[in-house]
Amino acid sequence: MKNGSLFTPPLSSGALYGITRGTVMGLATEAGITVSEPNLTRYDLYVADECFLTGTGAEIIPVTKIDGRVIGNGKPGRVTKSLVKKYHALTQVSGEPIF
Numbered sequence: 001m002k003n004g005s006l007f008t009p010p011l012s013s014g015a016l017y018g019i020t021r022g023t024v025m026g027l028a029t030e031a032g033i034t035v036s037e038p039n040l041t042r043y044d045l046y047v048a049d050e051c052f053l054t055g056t057g058a059e060i061i062p063v064t065k066i067d068g069r070v071i072g073n074g075k076p077g078r079v080t081k082s083l084v085k086k087y088h089a090l091t092q093v094s095g096e097p098i099f
Contacts, residue, residue, distance in 0.1 A: 001050035001079050010037040020054040020087075027086045033079065042067075050077030059091075060084045 001007075006028045009015040015037075025035050045051060051063040051071045060083055062076035 001077060002044070002048050004079075005034040005036065006079075007040060007044065007048075008035070008037055009040050013039055018054065018056065020056055020059060023090070024054050024060060024083055024087060027083055027090070028079075031082070031086070045071070048072065050080050052076075052080045052083070060087055 006025070008021070008025065011017055015021070028035050045066050046069050049072050051066070053061045053063060055061070060080065062080045062084075064071055064074050064076065
């Protein structure tokens with residue numbers, strides 16, 4: 001997240017085409033957040049306002065440090081927390097339960 005927009009690496013740069021990734025991008029778009037897929041550098045991550053990772057098992061994981069550098073204020077950001085809530089709400093009403 002930077003200046004209210006969500007940035008994620010494009011699939012062409014090695015990002016995996018994942019259901020969780022796509023779902024979070026959709027939830028962000030529905031929330032009025034601009035989503036784009038530019039090639040990102042390490043510097044882009046260092047200066048991000050917020051950062052998170054997505055994955056099937058992990059769902060949405062806030063990132064507060066990269067290479068020992070604090071991201072944002074060092075705590076999970078407002079947008080990250082909001083997307084986690086939206087994602088959990090969605091998975092409560094759709095998808096296959098995992099036991």
